[in-house]
Amino acid sequence: MEKDIYALEETINRLNFRFEVLQKITQLIYLASNLEQILDEVMRLTIELANAQAGVIILIDQTTGELSSHVTIGGRSREESKEETKWKLNKGVMGAILKVGEPAIISDASEYPIFRDEISKAIGCTVVNALCVPLKRKGEPLGVLEVFNKRLSEEEPKQGDRGVAPFTSEDQKLIVSLSNEIVMVIENAMLFNERERKVIELDNLLKATEAIASAMQLDPLLDMIMELGMNVMDAEGCSVLLVDEKKKKL
Numbered sequence: 001m002e003k004d005i006y007a008l009e010e011t012i013n014r015l016n017f018r019f020e021v022l023q024k025i026t027q028l029i030y031l032a033s034n035l036e037q038i039l040d041e042v043m044r045l046t047i048e049l050a051n052a053q054a055g056v057i058i059l060i061d062q063t064t065g066e067l068s069s070h071v072t073i074g075g076r077s078r079e080e081s082k083e084e085t086k087w088k089l090n091k092g093v094m095g096a097i098l099k100v101g102e103p104a105i106i107s108d109a110s111e112y113p114i115f116r117d118e119i120s121k122a123i124g125c126t127v128v129n130a131l132c133v134p135l136k137r138k139g140e141p142l143g144v145l146e147v148f149n150k151r152l153s154e155e156e157p158k159q160g161d162r163g164v165a166p167f168t169s170e171d172q173k174l175i176v177s178l179s180n181e182i183v184m185v186i187e188n189a190m191l192f193n194e195r196e197r198k199v200i201e202l203d204n205l206l207k208a209t210e211a212i213a214s215a216m217q218l219d220p221l222l223d224m225i226m227e228l229g230m231n232v233m234d235a236e237g238c239s240v241l242l243v244d245e246k247k248k249k250l
Contacts, residue, residue: 021049021178042182043145049129049178050171052147053164059092059135059143059186060117097132103176105167106130106218109148123148131167133175135183142183145175152206204228 024045039057047055093112097104109115109127120127127148134141150165208228226238 021045035189050147051151053149055147094144097134101134103133103172126165
């Protein structure tokens with residue numbers, strides 16, 4: 001009888017915890033914030049919910065078509081783990097998950113070089129097992145959410161320790177059930193970033209217009225135009241070529 005009561009209490013506590021995490025993720029939908037901050041919080045909550053050691057959200061870069069890891073949380077510090085890593089869209093298990101559009105449990109990550117080498121390096125700890133869930137936007141692939149090394153207990157597995165618990169179909173269903181909310185959160189954060197970018201663009205264009213209207217000398221004007229051009233395009237360099245009226249050349 002006591003065991004039954006204890007088991008019931010454990011189930012209730014687990015369901016309450018899941019509801020709280022879902023509520024927190026849903027609240028992020030209405031939070032105007034930049035993409036990095038939102039992804040960081042989503043990943044933190046997902047790792048907590050999955051009782052995992054580390055995780056990563058990998059999004060498709062719509063410009064290059066590459067997979068870009070925006071958030072990693074593991075044995076390394078936030079500043080170290082924040083470094084962006086890119087992979088080819090069709091590479092390895094992540095590309096396969098995106099192509100098929102179905103979640104997967106990786107029981108032995110050592111069989112996959114991308115987990116064994118690149119992702120282990122990115123998160124700062126050895127990936128032993130993984131739960132991978134595709135993120136879709138209107139049926140189209142947006143990216144992949146992955147959590148690694150399910151804990152046996154409250155204590156995290158140490159570097160190189162293979163004593164981790166297996167991810168289960170219940171874990172998979174749980175994370176899949178959150179994926180729609182996570183996609184909505186990411187979409188809103190992307191829109192927020194895009195609005196911020198457009199505000200910066202308009203501000204730079206206004207400055208350029210004012211500079212042109214008030215400029216007395218050509219060289220300072222060109223310097224300012226090049227600087228504004230780099231800011232608008234997020235470029236490392238810029239050049240302005242003028243036509244020599246006499247030689248009819250640039």
